[in-house]
Amino acid sequence: MAGPWKMVMDNISRDRLISILSPLMLLLLWEALVRFHLLDYRFFPPPSTIVGRFWELLVDGTIPSHVAISLFRVFSGFLVGAVPGVIIGLTMGLFPVIRAALEPVVAATYPIPKLALLPLMLLIFGYGEASKIATIGLGCFFLVLINTVAGVVNIDKIFLDVARNYGATKRDYYLTIALPGALPMIFTGMKLGLGVSLLLIVAAEMIGAQNGIGYLIWTSYQIFRLEDMYIGLVLMAFFGYFFTMGLNSLERVVIPWKDPKS
Amino acid sequence: MEGPKIVVRGLSKVFGTGDKAVLALDDVSFTVPKGQFLCILGPSGCGKTTLLRILAGLEKKTGGHLVLHHENPAQPLNSMVFQEYSLLPWLTVLDNVAYGLRMRGIPPREREARARGFIDKVGLGEFARSYPHQLSGGMKQRVSVARAFVNDPEILLMDEPFASLDEQNKILLQQELLRIWEGTNKTVVYVTHSIDEALYLGDRILLMTARPGRIKRDIEVSFPRPRDFKELKTNPRFAALFAEVWGALKEEVLGTTLKERPPRLAGT
Numbered sequence: 416m417a418g419p420w421k422m423v424m425d426n427i428s429r430d431r432l433i434s435i436l437s438p439l440m441l442l443l444l445w446e447a448l449v450r451f452h453l454l455d456y457r458f459f460p461p462p463s464t465i466v467g468r469f470w471e472l473l474v475d476g477t478i479p480s481h482v483a484i485s486l487f488r489v490f491s492g493f494l495v496g497a498v499p500g501v502i503i504g505l506t507m508g509l510f511p512v513i514r515a516a517l518e519p520v521v522a523a524t525y526p527i528p529k530l531a532l533l534p535l536m537l538l539i540f541g542y543g544e545a546s547k548i549a550t551i552g553l554g555c556f557f558l559v560l561i562n563t564v565a566g567v568v569n570i571d572k573i574f575l576d577v578a579r580n581y582g583a584t585k586r587d588y589y590l591t592i593a594l595p596g597a598l599p600m601i602f603t604g605m606k607l608g609l610g611v612s613l614l615l616i617v618a619a620e621m622i623g624a625q626n627g628i629g630y631l632i633w634t635s636y637q638i639f640r641l642e643d644m645y646i647g648l649v650l651m652a653f654f655g656y657f658f659t660m661g662l663n664s665l666e667r668v669v670i671p672w673k674d675p676k677s
Numbered sequence: 678m679e680g681p682k683i684v685v686r687g688l689s690k691v692f693g694t695g696d697k698a699v700l701a702l703d704d705v706s707f708t709v710p711k712g713q714f715l716c717i718l719g720p721s722g723c724g725k726t727t728l729l730r731i732l733a734g735l736e737k738k739t740g741g742h743l744v745l746h747h748e749n750p751a752q753p754l755n756s757m758v759f760q761e762y763s764l765l766p767w768l769t770v771l772d773n774v775a776y777g778l779r780m781r782g783i784p785p786r787e788r789e790a791r792a793r794g795f796i797d798k799v800g801l802g803e804f805a806r807s808y809p810h811q812l813s814g815g816m817k818q819r820v821s822v823a824r825a826f827v828n829d830p831e832i833l834l835m836d837e838p839f840a841s842l843d844e845q846n847k848i849l850l851q852q853e854l855l856r857i858w859e860g861t862n863k864t865v866v867y868v869t870h871s872i873d874e875a876l877y878l879g880d881r882i883l884l885m886t887a888r889p890g891r892i893k894r895d896i897e898v899s900f901p902r903p904r905d906f907k908e909l910k911t912n913p914r915f916a917a918l919f920a921e922v923w924g925a926l927k928e929e930v931l932g933t934t935l936k937e938r939p940p941r942l943a944g945t
């Protein structure tokens with residue numbers, strides 16, 4: 416391997432290492448503060464205790480079942496929201512008439528906190544999975560939709576001329592211009608959408624579920640079992656972190672044309 | 678040369694409506710025989726790009742007649758080489774060049790082979806898998822030229838394709854363009870504001886007036902082909918023709934400079 420290339424690799428792995436180590440350092444600091452009685456252990460049980468309890472709940476299957484159901488809800492809701500968000504967003508971006516027709520509707524409904532719709536969702540879909548998936552789906556839908564529209568609208572007009580001059584069909588406009596051109600913005604929308612999904616899943620499970628990480632956090636508050644609550648919080652933090660990492664990696668694979676300078 | 682390829686009669690274009698209406702093209706008429714390299718020369722803002730976009734079907738004419746003779750339906754009628762960098766950033770050089778073929782439903786293997794041939798012709802063989810942001814300006818316009826040629830259109834429309842390049846690259850690309858074009862019998866309409874370029878490339882120059890764009894002069898450029906840039910520049914006939922064209926163009930350029938921001942007459 417040539418010299419400069421190796422240096423680039425070294426830099427990348429160094430940055431990766433730092434980004435993995437920094438959260439661990441924070442945990443270490445927490446542990447130390449509790450041990451030296453600078454933090455109240457009743458509200459902030461030391462990470463070592465939490466890890467012990469985590470192991471217990473992991474082995475007896477409590478955590479895996481909560482995690483599985485929460486992840487199922489998040490991913491289903493994400494897909495239910497993001498896929499139509501992209502499709503409708505591309506359509507609104509490509510066709511000004513459709514954009515003009517739908518924009519006021521979107522502008523009027525987008526600001527409604529999606530959590531405020533949970534009671535309605537519970538009424539419509541009942542206490543089953545559909546109500547949570549629908550709530551999360553709504554949250555993702557708007558973020559992906561708005562960012563997709565912006566992504567398509569900002570595509571340089573000359574690319575549309577190119578497509579037209581070379582005889583693109585409607586399908587070609589979607590697949591060779593709008594989708595790839597908006598992809599960076601679509602990813603922005605998806606990252607925001609996943610963040611909102613985590614927020615919504617916890618709230619939805621606190622109110623309308625008998626399982627899941629949100630339920631775990633809420634019940635541990637009710638029985639004042641703070642280790643369990645922290646397990647829930649740490650799990651959420653981990654998922655947030657890994658979702659973002661995962662989307663960033665996916666973005667690098669899917670958008671290889673992105674100019675690193677821009 | 679054979680029958681007319683392009684016939685334009687009394688073409689006009691108005692942008693906007695009412696008080697804000699601007700007449701961009703006024704009573705433009707000309708005929709282009711098949712296989713001719715026509716240069717449209719005019720000051721900035723004279724509507725020459727608009728004229729080209731109307732020919733390309735990217736803009737609607739307001740009035741007049743326009744006929745492009747499409748001889749072979751299996752072949753696309755026209756392909757355009759755009760002014761700015763118009764390569765799709767999300768496609769590799771190879772996929773950009775093959776874009777027109779892909780739109781026409783030509784199978785991947787064949788379009789790749791044809792695209793590779795033209796990428797080699799413009800000397801970018803080793804960059805086939807690169808993305809546009811990894812190329813220099815000159816390389817990008819080479820790809821644009823290859824993309825239009827590989828599509829094998831009957832008419833090539835070129836909108837100041839080399840205007841943003843430095844002088845050396847411009848000359849190189851002009852030479853390459855002539856080398857690729859000569860012998861293809863393709864009709865070319867080439868928009869430019871450079872007299873040198875028009876004289877070097879064209880069989881004929883249509884000189885346009887400043888806004889609104891009208892045809893001011895129709896000038897035959899009869900230097901034999903293949904043309905050599907160095908030789909042509911030292912040819913006294915080139916100098917004479919340059920002086921003639923500049924004389925006519927100067928009035929238009931001065932006109933627009935002096936009339937910059939004309940007073941609003943209507944409604945004031």
